Amino acid sequence: KAGVTQTPRYLIKTRGQQVTLSCSPISGHRSVSWYQQTPGQGLQFLFEYFSETQRNKGNFPGRFSGRQFSNSRSEMNVSTLELGDSALYLCASSSGGGVTQYFGPGTRLLVL
Amino acid sequence: GEDVEQSLFLSVREGDSSVINCTYTDSSSTYLYWYKQEPGAGLQLLTYIFSNMDMKQDQRLTVLLNKKDKHLSLRIADTQTGDSAIYFCAESPLSGGYNKLIFGAGTRLAVHP
Numbered sequence: 676k677a678g679v680t681q682t683p684r685y686l687i688k689t690r691g692q693q694v695t696l697s698c699s700p701i702s703g704h705r706s707v708s709w710y711q712q713t714p715g716q717g718l719q720f721l722f723e724y725f726s727e728t729q730r731n732k733g734n735f736p737g738r739f740s741g742r743q744f745s746n747s748r749s750e751m752n753v754s755t756l757e758l759g760d761s762a763l764y765l766c767a768s769s770s771g772g773g774v775t776q777y778f779g780p781g782t783r784l785l786v787l
Numbered sequence: 788g789e790d791v792e793q794s795l796f797l798s799v800r801e802g803d804s805s806v807i808n809c810t811y812t813d814s815s816s817t818y819l820y821w822y823k824q825e826p827g828a829g830l831q832l833l834t835y836i837f838s839n840m841d842m843k844q845d846q847r848l849t850v851l852l853n854k855k856d857k858h859l860s861l862r863i864a865d866t867q868t869g870d871s872a873i874y875f876c877a878e879s880p881l882s883g884g885y886n887k888l889i890f891g892a893g894t895r896l897a898v899h900p
Binding site for chain 2: 679706708710717718719720723730731733765767769774775776777778779780781
């Protein structure tokens with residue numbers, strides 16, 4: 676089975692812009708979670724989508740949003756980018772009822 | 788509250804055993820996990836343990852769980868240079884379902900000859 680894929684792998688944006696990141700889960704997995712990884716804050720949970728519905732949400736401002744499509748692919752969007760949004764954004768998939776999550780390679784976002 | 792703590796750095800000699808420790812705060816956590824991250828890569832699931840277990844062994848990896856003290860450890864036997872990476876401990880609080888993981892800051896393992 677192919678693993679979790681994320682596109683793009685690297686992205687450079689400027690403050691005030693918006694960005695959309697994409698995640699394709701492992702085939703058959705219906706749950707997609709997003710995490711932000713920064714040197715200062717570590718790994719933090721953003722949100723989880725299951726069957727096109729947001730099932731769980733972390734403590735991030737409303738500038739961070741996501742969605743999931745009927746094929747389980749997910750996108751996350753960050754509007755009005757700030758310098759502090761520079762991070763590695765990781766997506767993870769699971770079967771939904773399972774206890775294990777498998778992570779993609781991440782998208783590294785740099786905000787200038 | 789939800790918090791996971793790990794020591795930040797561990798250095799071992801090749802062939803020795805490594806023990807990485809972690810403490811967590813949420814007693815409702817049903818599963819606890821160990822992930823590995825190599826430079827420039829995502830997270831690789833190494834192993835996990837259900838909260839009603841004391842120990843789990845998987846080849847070179849042994850996980851010990853002391854639920855009373857909320858202490859989790861990962862032992863890597865016969866540590867190799869390829870084991871050099873950052874190791875993250877994570878808990879899954881019951882309130883978040885299985886898929887909201889709370890991670891520690893990670894322990895950087897350096898293996899030297």
